[in-house]
Amino acid sequence: MPGSGAEWCREPHLADAGPTGQIRDKGNDMIRRSSPGRAAPRRLALRALVLVLVLALGATACGSAEVGPTLTNERPPPPTSTTSAPAPAPAVDPLPAAPTTTAVPLSRTTEPTILVTSPPGMASEDELGIPVLPPVLPDVVSEEMSNPDLTRLPEEQLPPPPPPTTAPTTVPPWQPVTILTSRDDVNSIIPVYDAPDGTRLAFPDGDLWSYTFRRNRLVARVLQGTEGDEWVQVELPVRPNGVRGWVRAEHFNWSTVSHHVLINVSDRSVALYEGDNLITSTRAIVGKPATPTPTLSGFLVEKLPNHSQQNGSIVLGDWILMLSFFSEVLNSFNGGLPRIALHGTHIPERVGEALSNGCIRIPNDIVEAIARQAPLGTVVNIVA
Numbered sequence: 001m002p003g004s005g006a007e008w009c010r011e012p013h014l015a016d017a018g019p020t021g022q023i024r025d026k027g028n029d030m031i032r033r034s035s036p037g038r039a040a041p042r043r044l045a046l047r048a049l050v051l052v053l054v055l056a057l058g059a060t061a062c063g064s065a066e067v068g069p070t071l072t073n074e075r076p077p078p079p080t081s082t083t084s085a086p087a088p089a090p091a092v093d094p095l096p097a098a099p100t101t102t103a104v105p106l107s108r109t110t111e112p113t114i115l116v117t118s119p120p121g122m123a124s125e126d127e128l129g130i131p132v133l134p135p136v137l138p139d140v141v142s143e144e145m146s147n148p149d150l151t152r153l154p155e156e157q158l159p160p161p162p163p164p165t166t167a168p169t170t171v172p173p174w175q176p177v178t179i180l181t182s183r184d185d186v187n188s189i190i191p192v193y194d195a196p197d198g199t200r201l202a203f204p205d206g207d208l209w210s211y212t213f214r215r216n217r218l219v220a221r222v223l224q225g226t227e228g229d230e231w232v233q234v235e236l237p238v239r240p241n242g243v244r245g246w247v248r249a250e251h252f253n254w255s256t257v258s259h260h261v262l263i264n265v266s267d268r269s270v271a272l273y274e275g276d277n278l279i280t281s282t283r284a285i286v287g288k289p290a291t292p293t294p295t296l297s298g299f300l301v302e303k304l305p306n307h308s309q310q311n312g313s314i315v316l317g318d319w320i321l322m323l324s325f326f327s328e329v330l331n332s333f334n335g336g337l338p339r340i341a342l343h344g345t346h347i348p349e350r351v352g353e354a355l356s357n358g359c360i361r362i363p364n365d366i367v368e369a370i371a372r373q374a375p376l377g378t379v380v381n382i383v384a
Contacts, residue, residue, distance in 0.1 A: 148315050148346050151355070168269075171276045172381065174260045178222035179299070179377030180234060180252035182210040190218065192245035196231035201245050203238050205337060210251065212302055214311075219301045219376045220247070221324075227254045237301045237324035239337070241294075260379040261300075261342070261370070263360055265293050268352050270342070270362050272370050280369045283351040285361035291329055293358050293382060294340065298324035300378040303371050306344070317344015318364040319371040323380055327358045342380070343367060 182190070189207045193200055210218050218237075223244055225232035232249045235242060258275045263284070271281035287293035302322035304311040311320055320343040327338035338358065345351070345361035360382075 148313065151315070151347050151350070153347075153350070168262070168271050168278060168281060171273065171278070172260070172262050174258075174273065174275070174379070176256050176258050177299070177377065177379055179255050179257050179375075180220045180222060180232065180247075180249070181255065181376065182218040182252055184217070186210045186251045190247055190251055192236065192247055194245065196246050198246065203243070205239055208236060208238060214302065214304065216302050219299070219324075220252070221299050221377065222254075225249065235299075235324070237298075239326055241296060241298075241325040241328070255375070255377065257375055257377040257379070259374045260381065261374065263293070263342070263380065263382040265295060265382060265384055268354070270360060270366070272374060274373070279373060280366055282362050282366040285345060285347075285351055285356050286354050287356050287358040288354050291327065291357040292354075293356070293360060294325065294328045295382050295384045296325045296328075297379070297381045299380060300324075300342075300374060300376055303376065305371075314346045317346065317361065317367055319344055319367045321367065321371060321374075330358070333357065342370070 188210055190210050191200055192203075192208055208218070212218065220234035220236055223233045223235055227249075229249055231246050232252075233244060233246050235244050260273050262271045262273070263269070263286075265286050268284050268286050269281060270284045272279045300321055301324050304320040304322065305318070306312055306316055306320055307318050320341055323340045323342060325340055327333065327340060330338040332338060340358055340360075342360045342362065344364040344367040347361075348363040351361070351363060
């Protein structure tokens with residue numbers, strides 16, 4: 001009863017006989033409970049049990065949480081060379097930090113893709129199923145790289161000297177070409193499509209990046225489109241040779257090139273022109289029968305100085321001029337992609353021979369002239 005020291009509360013619809021220590025008052029639908037001294041410890045124990053359960057559930061949730069992978073648009077660094085004397089990095093200015101971009105690695109994008117396949121024998125894996133590594137310096141096997149004397153011959157063993165270089169008398173057909181070079185503030189994957197706003201393309205050797213493994217800018221040749229267009233069709237320096245696709249022009253700077261190089265495999269000669277004007281010409285070392293120099297048309301994509309062997313062995317001469325195409329008989333070379341290059345030589349006395357692995361080797365003074373005068377994007381035509 002009120003004022004008697006017992007605690008009273010309204011709790012309808014309970015059974016007549018309550019728990020031990022509880023008596024039902026049918027007249028008032030009331031329950032008389034036991035003394036407060038016995039109820040308080042129960043309430044405290046119940047609250048402690050609830051607190052322990054809440055803490056246990058929270059700890060379980062935190063312990064099972066997984067952190068998702070973080071996407072990055074920064075290109076992985078070039079792989080470490082496996083040769084005995086790895087080349088130091090090229091002396092170029094470092095690239096700025098990658099800005100925010102919508103480009104993501106192709107393996108993480110939800111866009112449907114079309115795989116651009118290579119011709120037979122040009123898969124992206126070698127015979128053992130091992131993925132081909134990113135490009136390395138071309139043409140020189142490790143034995144010759146570490147021992148340049150392997151291809152130096154004693155004077156009595158040298159073949160007869162080639163006939164004097166005869167300057168070409170006719171100018172090969174040419175026309176100015178438009179070149180795209182990736183902007184300095186674009187440091188990401190460049191998505192390539194089969195048509196404007198079309199399906200994204202995938203390439204056997206991986207994504208197309210805005211800069212090379214040697215931290216130089218990407219170069220592509222325009223096939224369709226003019227400056228100011230949103231979309232441009234370009235020829236790309238990736239496998240398969242001559243592959244083309246559509247890119248957004250906003251990622252690139254535009255330029256026009258009138259220089260062109262003619263390489264004649266049969267004559268074993270190289271000539272550089274600016275428009276109709278012959279600048280220089282020379283005899284050359286070309287690919288041996290097992291690894292012939294491919295007869296293709298492409299363009300100059302990278303120029304690597306090597307006067308102090310900062311980019312490779314003395315075997316490669318003073319300059320390494322990387323071209324946009326690859327060997328047609330080799331799937332990989334010396335651990336990397338078999339890109340064709342026009343470079344110098346440590347054996348100028350052997351020009352006129354066919355002894356390379358597909359690259360074109362010319363005297364250092366001539367490769368110096370070409371490197372200094374021919375801009376990136378210079379057309380390179382190789383004929384039989």
